[in-house]
Amino acid sequence: MSKIMPLSGFPEWLPAQRIVEQRFLERIQRTFELYGFASLDTRAVEPLDQLLRKGETSKEVYVLRRLQADPNDASDASLGLHFDLTVPFARFVLENAGKLHFPFRRYQIQKVWRGERPAAGRYREFIQADIDIVDRDTLPAHYEAELPLVIGDALAGLPVPKATILVNNRKVLQGFYTGAGIEDAEAVMRVLDKLDKIGPAGVTAELAALGVAESQAKLCLALAEISAHDASFVDEVGKLGVSDPLLEEGLAELAAVVEAANEHSPGLCRAELKIARGLDYYTGTVYETQLAGLERYGSLCSGGRYDNLAESGNDRFPGVGLSIGVSRLLGALFGENAVTASRSVPTVVVVAVAAEEDRRAADRIAATLRSRGIATEVSPNAAKFGKQIRFAERRGIPYVWFPGQDGAGDTVKDIRSGDQVEAAAGQWNPPSSDLHPAVEGTFN
RNA sequence: GUGGUCGUAGCUCAGCUGGUAGAGCACCGGGUUGUGGUCCCGGGGGUCGCGGGUUCGAGUCCCGUCGAUCACCCCA
Numbered sequence: 001m002s003k004i005m006p007l008s009g010f011p012e013w014l015p016a017q018r019i020v021e022q023r024f025l026e027r028i029q030r031t032f033e034l035y036g037f038a039s040l041d042t043r044a045v046e047p048l049d050q051l052l053r054k055g056e057t058s059k060e061v062y063v064l065r066r067l068q069a070d071p072n073d074a075s076d077a078s079l080g081l082h083f084d085l086t087v088p089f090a091r092f093v094l095e096n097a098g099k100l101h102f103p104f105r106r107y108q109i110q111k112v113w114r115g116e117r118p119a120a121g122r123y124r125e126f127i128q129a130d131i132d133i134v135d136r137d138t139l140p141a142h143y144e145a146e147l148p149l150v151i152g153d154a155l156a157g158l159p160v161p162k163a164t165i166l167v168n169n170r171k172v173l174q175g176f177y178t179g180a181g182i183e184d185a186e187a188v189m190r191v192l193d194k195l196d197k198i199g200p201a202g203v204t205a206e207l208a209a210l211g212v213a214e215s216q217a218k219l220c221l222a223l224a225e226i227s228a229h230d231a232s233f234v235d236e237v238g239k240l241g242v243s244d245p246l247l248e249e250g251l252a253e254l255a256a257v258v259e260a261a262n263e264h265s266p267g268l269c270r271a272e273l274k275i276a277r278g279l280d281y282y283t284g285t286v287y288e289t290q291l292a293g294l295e296r297y298g299s300l301c302s303g304g305r306y307d308n309l310a311e312s313g314n315d316r317f318p319g320v321g322l323s324i325g326v327s328r329l330l331g332a333l334f335g336e337n338a339v340t341a342s343r344s345v346p347t348v349v350v351v352a353v354a355a356e357e358d359r360r361a362a363d364r365i366a367a368t369l370r371s372r373g374i375a376t377e378v379s380p381n382a383a384k385f386g387k388q389i390r391f392a393e394r395r396g397i398p399y400v401w402f403p404g405q406d407g408a409g410d411t412v413k414d415i416r417s418g419d420q421v422e423a424a425a426g427q428w429n430p431p432s433s434d435l436h437p438a439v440e441g442t443f444n
Numbered sequence: 445g446u447g448g449u450c451g452u453a454g455c456u457c458a459g460c461u462g463g464u465a466g467a468g469c470a471c472c473g474g475g476u477u478g479u480g481g482u483c484c485c486g487g488g489g490g491u492c493g494c495g496g497g498u499u500c501g502a503g504u505c506c507c508g509u510c511g512a513u514c515a516c517c518c519c520a
Contacts, residue, residue, distance in 0.1 A: 008511060060518085084520085116518070117445070128520060190518095277519075289520095302520060325520025352479085384478035393480060402479080415480070 009116075009124030011327060013334075016344040016396075016437075021127075021330055023341075023439040024158055025109060028129045028324060031154040032107035035146075037131050040106045042088040045079040050091050052080075062113045062124075081113040085130040086281075086303075086321050090310035093134055093317050102317075103135040103143070109326070120335065121297035126327030129154075130303075134310060134319035141253050144285040144305055145260035147322045151289070151301055152261070152268040154324065159339055159441030161292040165301070166272040167257050169285050171250025172237070173223075173276060179244030180219050182212060189276035192224040196274075200225075224274035230262060231255040233271045250284070257285055283307040287322055297332040300325050333441075342438040343396025346375045348430055349412070350392040351401040353379045361403055365410065368425035369401075374435070376401075389415055398434050401425075 006012075013021055029039075045064050052061070061080040082088045085108045093100065109129045118124055131150060133143045148165045155163040177185040191206045198206070200221055207217040219240055226236050234251050254271055261269035275288050277299065284305035291300055303322035310317035333339040349369055351362040362378045369376040379388045385402075392400050393415055401423075402411045412428060413420035 006511065112520085114519080118512090120513070122519070126520065297520095299520065323520065328520050354478090382478095384476090384480095386476085386478070386480050388478095389480040391480095400479080413479075418480090420479080 009118030009122075011123055011126070011331060013330070014344070016341045017330070017334055019341040019344065019346075019437050020333075020339055020439050021326070023437075024326060024330065025127075025129070027157045028154045028326070029107070029109060031150065031157055032129075032131055034153075035105070035131075035150045037105045037107040037150075040089065040092065040108045041110060042082070042085070042092055042108065044081055044111075046082050046088055046091060048078045048080045051082065051087060060114050060116060062115050083114045084112055085110060085128050085323065086132060086306070086309065086319075089130070089132055089321075090134075090306075090317070090319070093310050093319075094312050094315070097136075097315060097317070103133055103139070105131070105133040107131045121328045121331050123327055123331070126325065128323045129326050130321060130323040132319050132321035134317045137316055137318075139305070139307075139318040139320065141256060141284075142260070144253060144320050145257045147303070147320055148257065148261055148269050148287060149264045151287075151322050151324065152265045155289075155291075155301070156265075159439060160329065160333065161294060161338075161441075163268070163301075164290050164292070165261070165269045166275050166288045166290065167254060167269050167285060168271065168273055168275045169250040169254040169257075170276075170282055170304070171246045171284055172254060172273065173250075175244040175247025175250055176223055176237070176240075176242050177220070179242040179247055180216050182216055182220070184210065186280075188212065188220060192220055192274050193276045195221075195224050226271070226273040228271050229258070229267060229269075231259055231271075233258075233273065237273070253285060277302060281306045281309045285320065291329075291332070293338075294332045294336065297328060297335075300329045300332070337442065339439065339441050341396075342440070343398070344437075345377075345395050345397065346437065347377050347392075347395065347397045348374050348434055349376045349399040349401050350388065350397050351376060351378045351403065352385055352388045353382045354385075354403070354405065355382050358382075358403065365401060365403060365425045369428075372426075372429075374430065389413075396437070399430060 048061065048063065060083055064079040064081060089106065089108060093104065107130065109127065111125055112128050113125050115124060116122065131147060133139070133147070148167065151165065152163065173189055174185050177188055182188055187210050188207065191203055191210065194206075195203055203221055203224070204217050207220065208214070212220070219242060222240055223237065226233050228236070234255050237247075237251060258269050258271050275286065277286060277288050282304035284307065286304035287302055288299040289301035294300065301322060301324045303320070305318070305320040307316075307318040310319065351366050353359050353362050359378065359382075366376040366378050379391060389400050398414060398416060400413045400415055402413065402420075404410045409422045410424065411420050412423040
């Protein structure tokens with residue numbers, strides 16, 4: 001038996017934090033459903049070859065194996081825990097294509113696992129809240145503009161700082177590099193993505209190390225520095241004098257995303273031509289999200305368009321998805337002390353017990369309150385009333401109910417204000433703001 | 445996975461060049477025959493992350509390990 005220790009990368013929250021998490025999940029789910037996304041919950045494991053088939057490096061995947069498995073029997077050595085929700089979804093779509101209606105929009109809020117080295121905001125087990133839209137054969141580009149709006153609404157409904165979704169398009173990058181005569185687009189993207197960290201000089205140096213000519217490096221840097229809240233970036237790219245059909249296509253798609261966002265939520269999206277992030281199955285629009293003041297925790301919501309993830313034989317299901325890193329978001333907020341719950345339990349009322357022989361009467365009062373939707377618990381003991389009040393206070397429970405003695409009526413005390421009024425369990429109602437713990441952001 | 449920093453009570457930390465653990469807050473009890481948050485008095489709690497080594501003696505030095513954190517890598 002080893003000592004009880006936290007496990008690196010496997011976060012667990014305290015009761016008050018869990019209340020915040022639950023509230024976030026409810027709100028996010030409600031927003032997703034407002035946009036008509038259907039809920040899906042897929043199994044935790046996928047065949048390893050499914051998980052790895054799009055070039056995901058194997059070291060990130062946790063493998064599932066029976067303890068008693070015969071080392072020579074490889075039958076279930078080929079299962080791995082999913083590292084995101086998009087790959088399992090793609091598999092699900094292929095498996096159930098005949099029973100689904102397309103375009104199909106679904107949300108999925110589940111844990112995922114990655115065998116990476118943990119750090120601030122980076123876990124091995126964490127919750128993602130994912131939305132995706134897939135269609136058969138072709139997927140209209142307008143969905144790439146819609147998804148960030150859903151996420152924008154979801155985040156706006158949470159007590160979090162203002163979100164900015166940074167958008168780029170793989171076609172823009174790929175086309176631009178091709179037009180500029182660059183071979184290894186992948187490597188160049190990775191370098192340019194680090195522009196904020198290592199600066200223009202650092203980027204130039206790293207590009208030179210990759211064997212990119214100085215004139216090409218200049219072009220790449222110029223492209224990466226372009227950033228705009230509207231479609232003006234199209235002209236700016238044009239001034240660089242690189243032409244390529246894929247580039248033009250990407251610019252048009254990106255402009256559409258930014259303009260749609262501007263109409264719905266001005267300032268939500270920003271074209272940022274340096275970002276290249278996301279898993280390597282993205283083929284079009286890519287998204288990354290920053291929350292004001294929480295930039296150091298990395299992207300809190302990412303995604304993109306994938307044309308080739310779900311395909312089998314002649315069937316092809318291009319899709320686009322975005323995923324909120326709920327655990328990372330919570331970890332960042334908790335780390336900054338930027339969000340709190342008003343209490344650590346759902347309880348609204350504690351019914352005081354004057355003496356143990358009065359407990360059954362207290363239980364009846366509690367039952368009446370509960371039947372009316374008011375979360376209630378009965379005091380654990382018949383200690384002095386001061387102690388019972390303190391029991392409630394410690395947990396942030398707002399009300400203590402005092403059963404009337406010797407035929408007198410019951411009273412209920414708001415222990416925050418000290419106000420105590422006569423009340424009947426069959427009629428009393430707390431203000432609706434007290435019915436559930438309040439979750440509030442405390443950032444500026 | 446590579447490298448750096450850190451790890452003392454529930455929390456924030458002190459502990460000088462090695463000599464047998466401390467403060468504040470929190471918690472518990474009493475003052476208050478029972479309605480809290482102020483005040484006063486008292487109390488419990490640490491194998492100094494864990495394991496090994498050096499030493500007469502280690503929280504303090506060395507190695508390993510686990511955990512936290514930063515940079516790289518990658519990403520939610």
